[in-house]
Amino acid sequence: MSTPRSVVLERLAYTLAAPALAVAPNIAPDSPVNTVVQLAGAAGIGGWILAAKTEDTGAGRKILRWSPLVLAAAVDVAAHHTTGWGPWGLDGLLAAGWAAAGCLVLPFSRHARRRHRPALATPTLQPRPLTQPDMPPTVPDDGADQLTRDARILWERAGQPGRTHIVSAIRHPAMQHDLTILLRASETGRPITGLSEAHVGAAFGVDESDVKFAPVAQQPGRQGGPGWLEAHITPDANQRRRTQPTAQERWTDRVGGPKGGAPGSELVHKTRDDERGVTFYRAKMADPTDTPRIDLAKVCRALNLPEDDSCVFVLIDGNEFLISAFDTPPLSAIFPATRELLTPDAKGMYVCGFTITGQPVKNMVFQHDKNAAAHGLILGVSRSGKTQYFAINMAAQSLDGQVVWLSTVRKDEKTTTLGRYIDRQGSNALWMARQLRAAKALCEIRAEMPWPHDGKPHDYKPGDSRCPYRQLNVYADEFMTAAQDGLFGEDIQKNGDDLTVTGLKYGIGFNPAGQSPFAHNGFSTEMKDNLRQNSRPVIFNMGSPSATRKAAEGTMENAYDVPTIPARYSRSEGSAIERAIKGEADPENGVSTGGVAVIVLDNGRAVLMRSLYADFDTDLAHLFPDEVNRLTDYEIAELEKRGLWGDWNRDPDPGEFWPEPDEDDGEGGSRSRRRGGGGGGKRQSGGRSEQVTSPRQALEAIKSLNNA
Numbered sequence: 001m002s003t004p005r006s007v008v009l010e011r012l013a014y015t016l017a018a019p020a021l022a023v024a025p026n027i028a029p030d031s032p033v034n035t036v037v038q039l040a041g042a043a044g045i046g047g048w049i050l051a052a053k054t055e056d057t058g059a060g061r062k063i064l065r066w067s068p069l070v071l072a073a074a075v076d077v078a079a080h081h082t083t084g085w086g087p088w089g090l091d092g093l094l095a096a097g098w099a100a101a102g103c104l105v106l107p108f109s110r111h112a113r114r115r116h117r118p119a120l121a122t123p124t125l126q127p128r129p130l131t132q133p134d135m136p137p138t139v140p141d142d143g144a145d146q147l148t149r150d151a152r153i154l155w156e157r158a159g160q161p162g163r164t165h166i167v168s169a170i171r172h173p174a175m176q177h178d179l180t181i182l183l184r185a186s187e188t189g190r191p192i193t194g195l196s197e198a199h200v201g202a203a204f205g206v207d208e209s210d211v212k213f214a215p216v217a218q219q220p221g222r223q224g225g226p227g228w229l230e231a232h233i234t235p236d237a238n239q240r241r242r243t244q245p246t247a248q249e250r251w252t253d254r255v256g257g258p259k260g261g262a263p264g265s266e267l268v269h270k271t272r273d274d275e276r277g278v279t280f281y282r283a284k285m286a287d288p289t290d291t292p293r294i295d296l297a298k299v300c301r302a303l304n305l306p307e308d309d310s311c312v313f314v315l316i317d318g319n320e321f322l323i324s325a326f327d328t329p330p331l332s333a334i335f336p337a338t339r340e341l342l343t344p345d346a347k348g349m350y351v352c353g354f355t356i357t358g359q360p361v362k363n364m365v366f367q368h369d370k371n372a373a374a375h376g377l378i379l380g381v382s383r384s385g386k387t388q389y390f391a392i393n394m395a396a397q398s399l400d401g402q403v404v405w406l407s408t409v410r411k412d413e414k415t416t417t418l419g420r421y422i423d424r425q426g427s428n429a430l431w432m433a434r435q436l437r438a439a440k441a442l443c444e445i446r447a448e449m450p451w452p453h454d455g456k457p458h459d460y461k462p463g464d465s466r467c468p469y470r471q472l473n474v475y476a477d478e479f480m481t482a483a484q485d486g487l488f489g490e491d492i493q494k495n496g497d498d499l500t501v502t503g504l505k506y507g508i509g510f511n512p513a514g515q516s517p518f519a520h521n522g523f524s525t526e527m528k529d530n531l532r533q534n535s536r537p538v539i540f541n542m543g544s545p546s547a548t549r550k551a552a553e554g555t556m557e558n559a560y561d562v563p564t565i566p567a568r569y570s571r572s573e574g575s576a577i578e579r580a581i582k583g584e585a586d587p588e589n590g591v592s593t594g595g596v597a598v599i600v601l602d603n604g605r606a607v608l609m610r611s612l613y614a615d616f617d618t619d620l621a622h623l624f625p626d627e628v629n630r631l632t633d634y635e636i637a638e639l640e641k642r643g644l645w646g647d648w649n650r651d652p653d654p655g656e657f658w659p660e661p662d663e664d665d666g667e668g669g670s671r672s673r674r675r676g677g678g679g680g681g682k683r684q685s686g687g688r689s690e691q692v693t694s695p696r697q698a699l700e701a702i703k704s705l706n707n708a
Contacts, residue, residue, distance in 0.1 A: 011103045014068075018099035021072060022092045025079035034076055041073020064107045071098050147171055151181055151204075158203035160186065162195030164229070177206075178234045182216070184227055191226035200231050210235045251283070254302035261298030262321070264290050276358065277327035285319040292321045299323060310566065313356050313608070330356045331596050337612035337623055342396045348374070348462060350396040352389070352538075353597070353609040361599055361609045363536050365397045366462035366471060370534070372504040373460060373471050376511035377531045379551050380540025385595040386513050387414040389538060390475060391614035393511070394422055395623040403470050403629045405439070407432035408477040409485075414616050415477065421624040423631070426648055432476055433488040433657070434648040436495035438639055439474045439508055442631075443499075445638045446506040460507030469632055471507040474499065480514035480523070491657060493524070500530040515542065528555070532600075538611075540597045541565045552598045552606050563608040565596050 024033040044066040051062035075094045082090060144152070151169040155161075164183040172178035181200075185192050197211040212232045218224035241249050251267035254260055268282040281303070285292060294314055300307045303325075310329040315322045324330075341351040341360075347368040351360045367374045376393065380386045391414075394404045404422035408415050411427035419425030426435065446469055451458050453466045461467060476482065476496065483493040499510045512523070512531070531537070537555040542548040545564035552562040579586060595613060598606050614620060631639075639645040643653070652658075 006108070010108055014099040014102040017072070018095040021075045021098065022079060022085075022095035025076055026085060037076045038073050040069045041076075044069030044073070064105070067105075067107060068098075068102050071101070144168065147179070151179070154203050155181075158199070161199035161203065162192055163187065163190075164192055164195060172234070172237070175234075175236045178232075178236045181231050181233065183229045183231060184223075189227070192229050195229070200233065204233055206233060206235045210238045247281075250303065251281075255299055256283075256286075261295040261300075261302055262292060265292065265321075268320075276330075278330070278357075279325045281323040281325070283321055283323070288319050290319060292316055292319065294321060296323075313563070315357075324356060326356070330358075331593070331608070331610045333610065334613050335610060337392050337395070337614045339395075339399065339623055341612060342392055342399055342623060344396055344400045346463070348400065350399075351612070352392060352396075353599070353611040355607055355609050361607060363393070363396075363538070363599070365400045365402065365473075366509075367504075367534060368462065370504075371461055372534070373462065373473075373507050373509040375500060375504070375509050375531045375535040376473075376475075377535050377537040377555060378511065378513040378540075379515065379537070379542065379555075380513075380597070381515050381543045383594060384540035384542075385597065385611060386477070386540060387412075387418075388595055388614055388616075389540070389597070389611050390415075390477070390513070391418060391616070391620060391623070392612045394418060394473070394475070395614070395620075397471070397473050398422065398624050398629055401470055401625075401629055403472045403631060404475065405435055405472070406475040406477070407435045407482075409481045410478070417616055417620065421620060421628065423628060424648075428649070429482045429485040429488045429492065430652065431648045432482050433491050433495070434644065435474060436476070436492060436499060438644040438648075439472065439499055439503065439510075440495050441639060441642055441644050442472065442508060442635060443502050443506045445635055446508075449634065459505045462507075467507070469507060469635060470629055471509065472631070473509045473511060474503075475511045475513070477513045479512035488657065497524050497527050500527045504534060532556075536602070537600045538597050539600075540595075541593055548598065552600060555600050556604050556606065562606045563598060565593055565598065565608070568592060 020033060021037065024031050024037075028034075047066035048063050048070070051059045051066070075098050078090075078094060085092060148166065148169040152166045155164075155166050162183075163186045165186050167182040167184050169179050169181045172180070183192065183195075197208040197213065200211045201208040210233060212234070214230040214232060216224045216228035216230055241253070245253065247270040248267050251265075255262050256265045256267070257263065262283065264286055265283045266286050268284055271280045271282075272278075273280070294316070296312060296314055297307050299305075299314075300312055305312055305325050310331070311326045313324045313326075315324070335354050344350045344365050348364045348366040349362040349368075350365065352363040353361045355361055364374050366372070378386050378389055378393075390406070394406070397404055398421065406415060406418055406422060406425045408427045409429055409432070415425060415427065424435070426432070446457075446460070448457055449468055450456060451466055451468055458467075460469075460471065462471065476492075479492075479496065483489050483496070485492065496510065496512065499508065503510055510531070512527075514523075532555050537552075539548060539552045539555070542551045542565075545566060548565050549562040556562075574587075576586070595611050597609055597611055599609055600606050614623060636645055643656075
C-alpha cells in the first residue's frame, strides 16, 4: 500500500531540519537560522494560546499541530546554551529525537488527512448505511387534470428548474403540442429566479425559441407577482408562424424588431382597396413617446413589397405612420382641372391637386386667418410643371374676382396663352421691372384710396364688399434669371423685396417662380421669410431628389421628412441580376413626373401631390371667368400720373432707370446712360449725383467717365 505524499514530504522535512538544529547553534551562534527557528517557536506558542482559549472542539489537534515549531525552538535554545556539543553529544541527541518524534506523530499530514480524506496507508472501514429506496416527493392531490399531472412528471424529472412547481397546464385550442403552464415558487414568499426559456424547453423537449414567459397578474382567488410565472410553449404555432405568418406576425418578426425597418413599432391593421389598387399598412409605436424611425427599403423587403419609390410611400403623423403600397404609380395619373375644383370657398381655399392617397390638397388665394392677401412661391426646373400650376392658380384667383399680372424673362407659348385670360402679361426683364414698379406704386395709391362707406382709406380686407379695389397678384416667372439681369436686375430684386414686405396690407400678392429659393440666386432672406410665412410653397422637381429636398427644407421652419421626386416614375420589372447575366437591356417604361410637386402646408409638413392639369392644347376659357378682372379707373389714372402705365415694352424713358445723359462733354461725344437701379417712376436729372453702392455700379461709372 503506497505512502501518502504528504507523509513522505513531512518526514523528509524533519530529517533535513534536524542536522541544522544541532549544527547551527554550535558553529554560528549569531546565524539567521537561529533567529528564524526561535521566531517560528514563538508563533507556535501563540498558536497554543489561541487554541487553548477557543471553545471550539479540536483544540488538542491544533496544539499538536503547532508542537513541532515549539519543540524545534526549544532544541535550538538548549544547543545554544550548552558548551560545545554538550555532555555525551546532547545537542545531536535532542535534534535526532525531535526528528524521530515528528516522523512518528506527523501532526501536519495526519491533521490534513483527518479533515479531508482517509490516509491511503491506513484505510478505515466505515459502516455502510442501509440503502433506502428513493421515494417521490409527496404531492397533495389537488384535483389536477391528466395534462397537468403529465406536465408535473416531466417537470419533476427535470429537477423542478428554478425551484418552481407547476400549478396548472392548459392546452391551446386546435393545437397538439402547444400549452401554457402556470408556475409558482416552491417556497412561499420567494420570487422565481434563475429560470430561463432553455430550462422549460429542455423539460418539455422543444426549442427554447418556442417558449415565452409572461407575468401573472393578481386575480380573485389567486395570487400574482414575482412568485408566479406563465410559460407559453408553442412549437406548433411557431412552425405555422415561420411558414404562413399573418400580417401582424410578419410585422412583429421582421419590421418591428430591433433590426427591422421600423424598430419598436406594431401593426394596427392592414387594409386593401381593390378599386384604387393599394394596400395600406397602418402602424404605431409601442411606446407613445417614441418617434418613428423608418427605413422604407428594409420595410419593403420585410413585407415582400417592391422597393419602388414611385409605388410605396410613407406618411408620418406623430407616433403613427401609414405605408401605402400601390400596384401602379399613383402620381402618374392625370387629374384634369375643372372650374368646380378651382372655385375658392369662403375662406379662399381651392383644390390645387391630389395626394398619393387621393386626398385633395388645397391652396389659398388670400389669407383668411390673417385678413390679408397671400403671396406665392413656385419652384422647379424647366418642364417640371410650373406654368401648368400658374394656369390653375391664376384661374382660382380670377374666379375669386382678383386681378393677375404675369411677367416672364422670355416669351413662350403657354404664358402667351395665359395672357388672354388675365389683365396684363409681358415677356422680358424690362416688362418685369415696370410691372414691379407699378405694383409698388399701387401700395401708395391704395394707402390713400378712400372707401365709399366712410370716405377713409383702410387696409385690404379680403371678401369685404366695401373694398374699392380688387386683390392684385403679381407673377414673376424665372425671377432668379431676371434678378441677375445686367440692366434691370438690381431694380427687379429691390422692388421685389419691397413688394413682399408691404404688399399684403394693400391687397397685393407677389408670386415669384424660379429654380432656387436661396439668396445668392436672387431670393433675399427677407423675401424668402415673407414668402414662406404668407404662402404655401410649391416645389416641383428641382433636378434631383436631394435638390428638391434642400429647396423644400429651405422653405420650412422645421425640417420634416421631405418626400423625394425622381426624374421619372418607373416600375421595377424582373431581376436586374438576371438581365445582367443575360445581357439584356433594362426596360424603359418611365413616366414623367412633370406636375408632381411638394407643397408645404401651414404646419410645416411637406406633402407630395400631383397638381391639376390644365390642357393648353385646348381652350382654357372653361377655367377662367367670362370677363377679365382689371384695375379700377382711379388706380389706372394714378399710375398714369406717375408714368407707370401704358406700354411696358417701350424703350426705357430718359431718367426712368438711370440718370438722363449729360450734354456733350466738349469733345463731340456724350456720356452714356448710367445702368444703375432707379427708384420710383419719377424722372431724375443730373449727371453723377447718384451714389455708387456696388462694384457693378462703380464699373459703369468708370465706363461713363471714359466715354466708353
